[in-house]
Amino acid sequence: xxxxxxxxxxxxxxxxxxxxxxxxxxxxxxxxxxxxxxxxxxxxxxxxxxxxxxxxxxxxxxxxxxxxxxxxxxxxxxxxxxxxxxxxxxxxxxxxxxxxxxxxxxxxxxxxxxxxxxxxxxxxxxxxxxxxxxxxxxxxxxxxxxxxxxxxxxxxxxxxxxxxxxxxxxxxxxxxxxxxxxxxxxxxxxxxxxxxxxxxxxxxxxxxxxxxxxxxxxxxxxxxxxxxxxxxxxxxxxxxxxxxxxxxxxxxxxxxxxxxxxxxxxxxxxxxxxxxxxxxxxx
Amino acid sequence: xxxxxxxxxxxxxxxxxxxxxxxxxxxxxxxxxxxxxxxxxxxxxxxxxxxxxxxxxxxxxxxxxxxxxxxxxxxxxxxxxxxxxxxxxxxxxxxxxxxxxxxxxxxxxxxxxxxxxxxxxxxxxxxxxxxxxxxxxxxxxxxxxxxxxxxxxxxxxxxxxxxxxxxxxxxxxxxxxxxxxxxxxxxxxxxxxxxxxxxxxxxxxxxxxxxxxxxxxxxxxxxxxxxxxxxxxxxxxxxxxxxxxxxxxxxxxxxxxxxxxxxxxxxxxxxxxxxxxxxxxxxxxxxxxx
Numbered sequence: 121x122x123x124x125x126x127x128x129x130x131x132x133x134x135x136x137x138x139x140x141x142x143x144x145x146x147x148x149x150x151x152x153x154x155x156x157x158x159x160x161x162x163x164x165x166x167x168x169x170x171x172x173x174x175x176x177x178x179x180x181x182x183x184x185x186x187x188x189x190x191x192x193x194x195x196x197x198x199x200x201x202x203x204x205x206x207x208x209x210x211x212x213x214x215x216x217x218x219x220x221x222x223x224x225x226x227x228x229x230x231x232x233x234x235x236x237x238x239x240x241x242x243x244x245x246x247x248x249x250x251x252x253x254x255x256x257x258x259x260x261x262x263x264x265x266x267x268x269x270x271x272x273x274x275x276x277x278x279x280x281x282x283x284x285x286x287x288x289x290x291x292x293x294x295x296x297x298x299x300x301x302x303x304x305x306x307x308x309x310x311x312x313x314x315x316x317x318x319x320x321x322x323x324x325x326x327x328x329x330x331x332x333x334x335x336x337x338x339x340x341x342x343x344x345x346x347x348x349x350x351x352x353x354x355x356x357x358x359x360x361x362x363x364x365x366x367x368x369x370x371x372x373x374x375x376x377x378x379x380x381x382x383x384x385x386x387x388x389x390x391x392x393x394x395x396x397x398x399x400x401x402x403x
Numbered sequence: 404x405x406x407x408x409x410x411x412x413x414x415x416x417x418x419x420x421x422x423x424x425x426x427x428x429x430x431x432x433x434x435x436x437x438x439x440x441x442x443x444x445x446x447x448x449x450x451x452x453x454x455x456x457x458x459x460x461x462x463x464x465x466x467x468x469x470x471x472x473x474x475x476x477x478x479x480x481x482x483x484x485x486x487x488x489x490x491x492x493x494x495x496x497x498x499x500x501x502x503x504x505x506x507x508x509x510x511x512x513x514x515x516x517x518x519x520x521x522x523x524x525x526x527x528x529x530x531x532x533x534x535x536x537x538x539x540x541x542x543x544x545x546x547x548x549x550x551x552x553x554x555x556x557x558x559x560x561x562x563x564x565x566x567x568x569x570x571x572x573x574x575x576x577x578x579x580x581x582x583x584x585x586x587x588x589x590x591x592x593x594x595x596x597x598x599x600x601x602x603x604x605x606x607x608x609x610x611x612x613x614x615x616x617x618x619x620x621x622x623x624x625x626x627x628x629x630x631x632x633x634x635x636x637x638x639x640x641x642x643x644x645x646x647x648x649x650x651x652x653x654x655x656x657x658x659x660x661x662x663x664x665x666x667x668x669x670x671x672x673x674x675x676x677x678x679x680x681x682x683x684x685x686x687x688x689x690x691x692x693x
Contacts, residue, residue, distance in 0.1 A: 231460060295502035296512075298457045299567075303516040304489020306482075317506040399506075 136393030139386035146383055150202040158182055159193035161200040161353045166191050170369040186371040188361055197353035198376055204265065204354045205383065208338045212272035213331035219273065220280025221323050227281065228288025229311045239285070242278045250275045254337070258346045265348055268341055272334050280326055287319045321399040328391030332384035339380055355380045404470065405430035406607055407454075407575055412467030413690070414453055423449055423462065425632040425686050431624075433574065436601060436608040438618040438639070440654075441628035447611045448497075449631070451577040454609070456488055472574065489520045493568035495578040495597070499560035499585070503552035510548035513567045521571055535566040539596060558589040562596065569600055576601070577609045582617070594621060615658050619643055627651045630683040650679040 149156065159182065168191040171179045179186065185195040227238040254271040261267050291297070292315060300310050335355075342348070342356025355376040362373025412427045424446045431437045439447040452458045454469055456476070469476040472491060476484055496502040503512055513535065514528035523531070529548070536544030539562040552560060561581065568576050578597060582590040598621050601608050610622055618625050619639060626636040627648065635648040646652040653671040660666050 295496040295498055296504040298452075298455075299494055299496060299502055299564075300504075300515070301457050301485075302455045302488060302492060302494045304485050304520050305515070306485070314504050314507075318504065320506070 133393055133396060135389040136397060139389040139393060142382055142386040143390060146202050146379075147206060149199045150206045153199050153203060157193075157196035157199045158184065159196040161192065161196040162351060164190045164192055170365065170372075172369070173371050185375050186369065188358070188372045189365050189369065194358070194372060194375055197358060198355070198379055200353040201355045201358065201376065201379075204348060204352070205335050205338060205380075207265065208268055208272070209331040209334045209383075209387070212269040212334040213327055215269070216273045216276045216330055216334075217280055217323065217327045220277035221284045221319075221326075223277070224281040224284030225288050225311060225316065225319065228285035229292050229315050230307065231289075231292075235285075238281065242281050245278050251340070254341065255344070255346060258341065263346050263348065268338055268348075271341070272337050275337075276330060276333065279330070280323070283326060284319055284323060287322050288315055291315050291318045321395045325391040325395050328387045328394070332387035335380065335384055335387070404473065406433040406435075406472060407431040407609075408468075408470040409450070409454070410468040410470065412450070412453060412469065413465040414449060414458065414462055415465050417461050417463050420691075422465065422687065422690075423631050424453070425630070425683065426467070426690060427628075427631070427633050429626050429633065429636055431575075431607050431609065433607055434605045435624065436598075436610060436622045438622035438625035439609060439611045439628065440613065440615060440618055440625055442613060445628040446631035447613075447628055448579050450628075451494070451579050451609060451611055454575075455492055455494055455577060456484060457494075486520065489516065490571070491573050492575045492577065493571065493573040495561075495564055495568045495576060495581045497580040497583055499557050499564055502564055503560055505552050507551075508548070509550050509552065509555075509563055513548070513563070513570055516567075516571050531570065532566075535570055536563070538569075539563070539566045539600070541566075557585055558593065561585060561589075561593050565593070565597060565600060569604055569606070572604065573606060575607045575609065577611070579611045580613070583612075597621070615655060627654065629679045632683045632686055634679060634682070648679075649675045 165187075168180060168183070168187050169189050171183050171187040171191075173179065173186045173194075174184045176186075183193050183195075185193075185198070187193055188197075223238050223242075227235040254275055257271045257274060258267045261270065288311075297310060297314055300314050305313070338354065339356030339359060342354045343360045345360070348354055348357070358376040359373055359380070362369070362371075362376065366373050408430045410428050412424055413422050414424045415422045427446075427450060429437070439450055441447045449458070449462070453464060454471070454476070458464070464477060467477070471487075474487065476488065479487060503509070510529065510532055513532040514523075514525070517523045517528040517531060518525060532548055533544050536547055541547055541559065541562055547555065547559075547563070555563070565581075581597060582593050585593060594617060597608070600606075608621075610618070612618060622639050624636070624638050625642060627634050627650070629650050635642070635646065635651040637647070642651070643655070646655050650671065653669075653675045657669050657671055659668060
């Protein structure tokens with residue numbers, strides 16, 4: 121049999137190593153925040169306002185990445201900010217994925233009136249401008265972590281539904297589906313056992329992408345002050361604050377921004393990396 | 404009654420009155436190899452799909468009966484029909500590249516039916532799968548069972564599909580152009596394998612092809628389709644000695660002669676096509692008014 125492809129184990133690509141390393145670090149920071157944060161993230165000290173990071177002269181020891189205009193430690197706030205960012209990414213991403221992918225799979229494989237209903241619903245849903253939609257939503261249900269999660273789910277499930285539907289349709293036309301039908305398997309059985317494993321790689325990529333998007337949406341909503349209360353440390357909130365004082369204290373803006381950027385990038389690269397490594401078709 | 408008896412079967416595109424199969428009738432005995440011949444779009448695959456209940460969603464059966472082993476499949480409720488087809492029929496599909504699920508290992512894809520429909524234990528099904536792979540001359544079957552489809556060549560996958568089709572000892576196998584997607588050297592091996600397996604298991608085989616050369620080697624009887632209309636049904640020996648219908652005669656004359664490379668290809672004459680088309684139209688007219 122065999123060309124040797126079966127035995128070539130692909131090495132873990134750089135993108136998979138780097139992205140999972142960064143996300144692991146972030147996750148560790150979120151879990152261990154009370155023990156590793158050098159200061160209390162909420163403690164203000166107006167005498168220590170706008171201290172620069174440790175390598176610039178004129179700073180106080182212990183404030184490694186400086187302080188914001190209220191004298192709160194930037195590093196500690198960033199560490200605590202990981203908690204909200206990751207909660208939003210994991211919870212909102214998973215729920216969005218579950219709802220969207222399920223509807224997409226049903227529409228794409230079963231077709232018929234189910235497809236018509238779901239697809240028209242998606243079309244109508246996607247016609248709403250998403251940012252306005254989320255602001256409106258949060259204005260109605262009130263700000264808070266829960267509201268952000270709901271807003272993300274409500275806006276983004278259509279992305280999953282669309283892509284998974286197309287993929288399920290393509291898979292449904294394959295001969296192996298006909299063979300399974302001849303072998304006496306019912307429609308739901310075929311959907312779960314034949315189609316689902318083949319759309320899963322796409323779903324994984326979309327899911328990690330969505331987690332990155334969720335982090336960004338949370339930041340955007342913090343930026344327009346619709347996220348969690350302003351005291352609670354979030355990356356978006358810090359970026360919004362830092363913007364006001366960027367000429368006097370660039371570090372308040374730059375560090376959360378870099379963290380946000382790396383996290384979103386890592387999520388999308390993680391998805392691609394996982395697909396490359398575990399999709400048996402590409403392998 | 405014959406083992407498989409198709410009576411007056413018509414299918415059409417949903418919501419149109421264009422029939423894709425025009426009152427097709429034929430009989431296949433148990434253990435017989437029956438060829439379905441015709442040019443592309445003649446409806447030969449459609450017959451197989453109608454029997455197996457896997458017509459595309461846009462196509463529906465208008466009328467007719469499909470008697471399999473004494474039961475008209477079209478009158479059965481869907482679930483019962485599915486399990487009956489699953490227990491007694493199997494498909495050898497055209498394209499071995501898409502006929503195996505790319506994300507599942509070979510073993511499970513062969514044993515599914517044994518476990519699901521026949522209720523075998525997994526161990527017994529696995530042992531049977533090993534046996535079958537050996538029977539279709541795959542070396543190192545144990546390793547192939549654990550492999551994914553993309554790790555195997557096209558010819559190998561077609562062998563697996565053949566093994567899988569014979570797994571549950573079906574009484575009828577529909578081979579839908581099983582060699583079309585393979586290259587010529589492999590085609591011959593696969594044909595020989597299908598013929599050998601069929602003879603050993605005594606399965607009735609419906610062989611869909613556009614290659615009359617293949618029919619002459621594998622089949623005992625055949626029918627020729629044009630535009631969904633059966634223009635000729637005959638025993639293979641009689642057909643090759645003296646085809647009756649002008650279209651069938653022209654088709655046979657058009658078969659390339661490999662022994663004489665200098666001979667030019669003979670197309671089916673226009674007059675014959677016009678005549679056959681007229682026959683199709685006449686059949687449609689009679690059907691609408693009858």
